[in-house]
Amino acid sequence: MIHDENGISVVEYALIASIVTVAMTFAVSAAGYNITDILPG
Structure with missing residues (x-):
């Protein structure tokens, strides 16, 4: 696993991002x- 200085893995970041x-x-x-009313295009 790839970890940053705090030991939070990329998978955990992706999980948090998807929940948000x-x-x-x-x-x-x-x-x-x-x-579609909010996003351009």
Whole structure:
């Protein structure tokens, strides 16, 4: 495993990032917005 100075692996960073992404998506949906309204394109 690749570790940084604090011993947190890349896999753990990816897991945290995915959880944050899901939580943000849920929060935006609960607020009544559509993701396509926020993101350009």
